[in-house]
Amino acid sequence: MLVYGHGVDAYAAALQSSMSNLNTVWVINGDRMMPELTSEFVSIASSADLDAGIWAALLAGTLQKDKPSDSLSAVAKRRINPRIVQNVVDSVVKVSKNLTIIEKGQLRSVKKSGKNWQVELTDRTNYKVRAIVDASSDAYLCQLAYGSLDSIRVRTDISGDYFQSPPYEGLSRTGVAVGESDGRGFTLPLAALVPADDSNLFLTQRGPVVRSLLSGTADDVPLLMHVGQAVGAAAAYTAFYKITSDKLDVRNVQGELLQYGSRLLPLVDVPVEDPHFSAIQRVCATGMLLGRVEASGRLYFDADTAVTAGEIKPVLNQLFSRSQIWFVNHADVDTLTLANLFSYIKFVGQRGDELEGQVQKYWKRRFHFEGEYDEQQLATRRHVAVLLDAYCKPFDVKLGMDGVVQR
Template sequence: MLKKLLIALLCLAYIHTYADTIKTDVLIIGGSASGTAAALQCARSKVKTILVETGPWLGGELTSGAMCIVDANRNLPTGIWGEFRKHVREFYKKTPGYDTTANAVLRFEPYTGAAIFKRMTDTVKNLTVKLNTPWNSVKKNGTGWDVTITEKGKVNTVKAQVLIDATGTGDVAALAGVQFNTGFDSKKETGEQLAPEEALPVIQDITWCAILKDFGAAANKTIARPEGYDAAKYAHFKDKDLLKMIQGGRLPNNKYMLKWSDPGISFKSTVEELDPQNRLKFYKGCRLHVLGLIYYIQTERGLKNFGTTDEFGTPDGLPPIPYMREYRRAKGRMRMVLDDVFTPYDRVSKLYRTSIAVGDASPGQHYVDKRGLQTPYPPFPAYSIPLGVVVVKDLDNLLVTEKAMSTTHLVNASTFYPSVQVAVGQGAGCIAAYCAFFKTTTKNLNVRTIQGELLDYKGYLMPFSDVTISDPNFRAIQQVSATGMLKGIQKVNGKTAAVLFNADSLVTTAEVEPAIREIYTRAFIWFNKEKPGKQFTVGNLLSFISEITLTDPKVLNANMEKQWKDNFKFSLPFDMNRTLTRREFAVLTNKYLNPFARTVDLSGKLIN
């Protein structure tokens, strides 16, 4: 008996030394673009955060996937995305020929991007980053989560109040029991006029990018003949100017990104092929095809001076992960549809009011599968991404980013872009930090408090490309516009449309009256009494402020005249009869009426 007891005690001691329990406020699985941004934001919001990444790099597809030429969100340098862009430009500012223009297309070497992300995380307190760390299991524990990870051969349990799945494949959410949508949604299901009549089980291709370097005309960097190589597979390149195609992906330091779609290195992918049980086999075939293309370029086309580098640390020199556009989309508390992009102010739901991120990526449409439909998108405007799309339905304190967001297929064609996902990750980080800080769950989110935290860290709520973070009235304009009082104006440019605030344009009564009546219960009394004209004047706004704040109008007007130039820095003179500019309306309304303080639910409906 004593012997058995000793053995049992020894076993317990062994288990205790082998497995540790780690407690944290927020656990993020996936060091993707969104995962890294979420981790940075959570830690900056002063909650204890752990970021777990199975690979050696942070940045996901921006770095490990070699998607390192980025044009999306270059006119929307929101928060952490703008910070990353600034660091990249600073790093390359002395590199000959590098374009350091603020909104230039961003180009960087993958390992440089990864190093910048790592340096950003290293400078933040409350954040622990665990690279080369697989995760194994996910289990609900009350309102929190238990996740097992493997560190240096040890299986440890992380207990977290909030869990963020930033894997890109939604594997964590799937294991947790989240339900998903896949492929083209039907018009009947989403109400999108551009959706097909019937749902289609087709998802966008993946692309396995590659980085080649020009080692000089005399160099021979020919790789070993890949397994199963057949030059006939690349016959469609016979009449292509491959040197020109390579040079189209120019990066700093004589490197070039290959991301060719048609013809190219994109691959038909299915939900079945991307299933974790089949994924590695599918990926192996993709990698061999890309290696075959490189071998073809070097041997059949004589460009042997272009070769792979060792920056990824992979045996074949290719990026460790693909550029994935689509997989499965979680069923969230809210679902973002095309009308939230094209006509956000005209919907019954007002999801723009709940924005946690912005994007402006043109929708991609990449289908080797001939069943994939080419959608005739009108010029695609910049847009806001609502809070509810990252909050999963029916599971407390679980958030999703990347391709697992709750959008339709047609919206995902834009939101999947890595630069957009950096913005999404920062927003998700604000949500997670809110839950952790206030010790609550995703059932009890205060949208305005979360948005306020995002604004504190230079994030955008509204996608205005003409009002930057350096504008002294940035926050006022963002907050007032997030209530719907002032609406963004779309300006079409080819296949895209910028969304502008037009700060110097004049305010009409028809524009602001509906939102004013909705937000302020006594507004109808004022409108019936004052009957403002077509143009909304300085006097109109001061009269309304006096009505709502119960301030003596003479005192208010006198104080306003004194502050007009010195405090508010308005350029136009104080004149009660003059029509307000949108800037003036935003600044004064934000300061004296504070409509942003009105609470909204996840659909954007005002809560009394």
């Protein structure tokens, strides 16, 4: 795989590809790597409590911390020192496997050759790759490949209405990069970031929806980092499995991103350091338990509030055929207790009576729940998300690019 560009999105795409075990060539088409962060001191106010993945790891690194957290990100973003960023990036790149960096690289030609791309630099160096990410600000690589920018198309165009609706179902189930617009949280669906054809030529900042969201200021950095990582994961997937971009598996791409700390949904009250972060992100990506959207547009999970059968029934019935039978047989259940949840898991997940004993045994050690185990207590959103994720795995049910369940 080859990444072309010098900005933060190029860095995130190249690093994600290398972490996904792809031989990755990063052609830096400028004098400086990531000038947005390595040229001068900057302060970033955007995406509060939404920093994640490679971006959050970089922020933690500037404070000499190994593990990211929302609080560290908030502190680091107040005043980002360019020299420290460069030192962190240099150290990360130095230990990255499968990553080859070409500094001040210039393109000579980009041509499709069968199922591969043939990329030639001005020094006559040639690369034959399965996938390309054009992370340049002018989409120069894309222009060389197609002759113009008129060929830039994505699988699904996103209208402005998308950002005014709460991200409950549909395309938001396929979310891979979070951000905010006018204070309102959103997630960009995978289909808005992948090519409409089977070319395996991906774009970051020049993709239609991303371009419409950029302000030209340092506040663009978090979104560009998240988009770069998402596109890097998608492109790496096509190259690793030798498939075309029209055959991407949404859940596999999302799972790869979660493995490296990305957010799928903009839940501002579930920090990246929360032990249940991944489980909650996975379950919410099915359309369940998304809590509430404040007037400001920020999305809250409300982990400690109770759960009613009615609010999870529609999605669970879509995911599991046996689910409908359970809800018919338990029509009198309103607010769920743990006992109700165990009953559902045993019926749908085909678990035996040993389930309660397992949960009690691992209540604090594995599941990291607070308080004492009691089957008659009300099941919170946290309980439901973590236990459904562990025993029913709703996230594993196949999902199309359009967000429609495929079971």
